[in-house]
Amino acid sequence: MVKRTRFDEDECPVARSVDAIGDWWSLLIVRDAFDGSRRFGEFQRSLGVAKNILTTRLRALVAGGILDVVPASDGSAYHEYVLTPKGEDLFPVVVALRQWGEAHFFAPGEEHSELLDRERRQPLRPLEIHAADGRRLGPGDTHVRKVGAAGA
Template sequence: MVKRTSHQDVPCGVARPLDAIGDGWSLLIVRDCFGGLTRFGEFQRSLGLAKNILAARLRNLLDHGILDTVPAADGGAHLEYRLTDKGRALFPLLVALRQWGEDYFFAPGEAHVRLVDRERGQPLRPLEVHARDGRLLAPDDTMVDWSRVSGR
């Protein structure tokens, strides 16, 4: 398997997390965790992923503190994978990715699964980006501030 370039020393909040979640399988594992899956076999059935690749992705998510292992809830000898606080903090990212995918990767009227509010059964409102003072921001309203990076 080709070793990917690490972004751990890059002073960018988009690049660094890619070491942990920068491949589709890792995000799909996290998605499945939010859906209640906890066991290796459940992930394998859901994703159809080879055992060695699944094991590598799970190990990477564990190494980055996104998942943790806990004793099986049923008292069995196996371990279960659970999202850590860091992993649960990925929820808005997955919601944004899902909403973007729904908007741009399905034909009008094409059936697809939806994320809904458990209490009301209603689709979620589209995510928005707001300034600290509450103003709605578009890409042109933001900039990358390099002034805090040493050497710049």
């Protein structure tokens, strides 16, 4: 079996984030949690993933502090998976992936799901990256700086 490369001690925040999410199944589980899925069976039906794979991914998301296991909301003997604050912080990531996918992987007029503002029932504006002073930034407007332990 091939050993998975770990990035949990990498200097790059993107690498550490990818390491924490793990793979596409984990990100789709997080997406479904944002959509209201809470129980193993709901995730399994939505994703069509094998139970052993889903079990492994759920355990990893719980161990990583992205999901929490809580008693079932209906008082039954089952348990449910809920996003932690760390998991909820993935919302802009999921929205960015959704918007990127809408822009690049659907033909004009092709059916797809749409994320709406619950109150106004309107699609979201495209995400933008802004400087501290409010200017809109693109890739050419940024650079990476290594930050030392002292914040230098």
